[in-house]
Amino acid sequence: MISSASPFNSDQPRNGPLGPDDIIAVEDLAKIYGGRRVLDGVSFRVKRGDILVIMGGSGCGKSTLLRQIIGLQHPEEGRIWIEGREITQLTEGEFNEVRKKFGVLFQSGALFNSMTVGENVALPIREHFPNQPDMTVDIMVKMKLSLVELTKFAELKPAEISGGMKKRAALARALALDPKLLFCDEPTAGLDPIRVTEFDDLTLRLCRELGVTAVVVTHDMTSAFRIATRMILLHKGKIMAEGTPDEIRANTNPLVSDFINGKAETEVREDAEGYLRAILGEDN
Amino acid sequence: MPPTLTRFFQHLTGLSLLMADTAYWAVLAPFRGKRLRVDDTFKQMTLIGVGSLLICCMVMFFIGLVLAMQTAETLKKIGGLSLVGGLVAAAVMREIGPMLTAIVLAGRSGAAITAELGTMRVSEEVDALETMGLNPVHFLIVPRVLGMMFMGPCLTIVGVFVAMFGGYLIGVFNLGIEPAIYWRKSFDMLALKDIYSGMIKSVVFAGLVSNIACYFGLTVEGGAEGVGLSTTQSVVTSIVMIIASDCLLTAIFYFI
Ligand SMILES: Nc1ncnc2c1ncn2[C@@H]1O[C@H](COP(=O)(O)OP(=O)(O)O)[C@@H](O)[C@H]1O
Ligand SMILES: [Mg+2]
Secondary structure, X not given: XXXXXXXXXXXXXXXXXXXXXXXXXXXXXXXXXXXXXXXXXXXXXXEOXXXXXXXXXXXXOHHHHHHHHOOOOOOOEEEEEEOOEEHHHOOHHHHHHHHOOEEEEOOOOOOOOOOOHHHHHHHHHHHHOOOOOHHHHHHHHHHHHHHXXXXXXXXXXXXXXXXXXXXXXXXXXXXXXXXXXXXXXXXXXXXXXXXXXXXXXXXXXXXXXXXXXXXXXXXXXXXXXXXXXXXXXXXXXXXXXXXXXXXXXXXXXXXXXXXXXXXXXXXXXXXXXXHHHHHHOOOO | OOHHHHHHHHHHHHHHXXXXXXXHHHHHHHHHOOOOOHHHHHHHHHHHHHHHHHHHHHXXXXXXXXXXXXXXXXXXXXXXXXXXXXXXXXXXXXXHHHHHHHHHHHHHHHHHHHHHHHHHHHOOHHHHHHHOOOOHHHHHHHXXXXXXXXXXXXXXXXXXXHHHHHHHHHHHHHOOOOHHHHHHHHHHOOOHXXXXXXXXXXXXXXXXXXXHHHHHHHOOOOHHHHHHHHHHHHHHHHHHHHHHHXXXXXXXXXXX
């Protein structure tokens, strides 16, 4: 466990552009929907221990980017490495091995409504370790729930807990298999500002304590600057800016500073026709 | 090609692929160490059976009454009134039982499956399953398809008896046929072939309805609105497919 984070660890084949400290590399990624390039030439790397925040207005392709990395969709162009494996080439069976290394927190939480909170957390454990006795699984579930302070709510159904609790329960489920990597899509969307702060602190604390590398998608600037160690600003499917939070703040591109200062995006000022032309990509 | 036709073929290939995938996970995968989700399958059987039983019985009871009244009219003229029971039994076992049960299944349980899976799709629960390495077909579809393919014939048998009972009420209390004669004629006219062809039909219909329901559920797009749209599509497609395949099966059993 400890040695795997060390740059001197050599038991895994390294290939592609992954350096010794990198856990993810994305190269020239493109996703095309009906002739429109929703992602276009996206390349970046994620270092171990980083919290990379991907920012951008809604519809700029953040979720699409995440879906390519976690293997829910396959990109038309480009390659993706996770932990030394090029995932766009893998078969379903091979990719299952990669899946065990990461957890995903979906935008809506995506808890299974027919199961209790505890059963939701137990599900990945039971499926990947079918021979574990119930006792062990129960203890693991309790541990995960205590990380997010939900131990007392294990017996409740997702419909019976608040929005913030759902997000925390989903986080516990994402962390159930002790992943090295955590992906979050808009984890704080739909929460009130106090819950957002709470959830950000929780994310930060857990990533540090558990040594998890995180890739977080968000459009909430305050939240982004609170948790990020590196940032990417996505605009119309391309990376507009990349760097540490300080570098992003110091960026002189007016589009970037407008975005991080929450100035109205051009979208609001455009008429319907211009808007359609923009999203259909005819102007570029 | 017009867009409607393109969409039709798109759905047809999608549905065929899903059926092949379901067959793999239900039949082959258990031999390769991927155990069948038996408890989920039993849960679906209960849901489907309990959900559709009452409606199925009601529909079949009325059909029994209707058939007895309709056939009595003609049989009286040719002096074969005692044949009412036999005609009701044969019609219901061969044809009307399997078909109406399947239509009830489509409207009640099929719609529920599409709505449930569609909601899971739009709330990213299906994606969550996949990222946990749980195959949605294995986890969600196979229990529902097996559950319905088991409950389809069961409900059909129950329905056939309810319809025969409906016919019996008319035959005995309205037409004045001797109860014993009514039952004897009923069972005399049922050939073994009627029973197995009816059962095969109901298994095929249930397989179609469940796969169609799952397909339209998993392919929902566009939020809650999309769920409603897909549910309608699922029921309509199911009914058309039931009747089309009924035609084919009847031809196979009785004309070829
Ligand atoms: N399945 C799809 N088919 C067609 N277009 C899609 C699909 N999914 C997403 N898009 C389009 O891709 C763009 C990016 O979507 P998304 O990644 O969800 O944006 P974000 O998460 O940044 O809000 C949007 O304009 C959206 O309309
Ligand atoms: Mg999104």
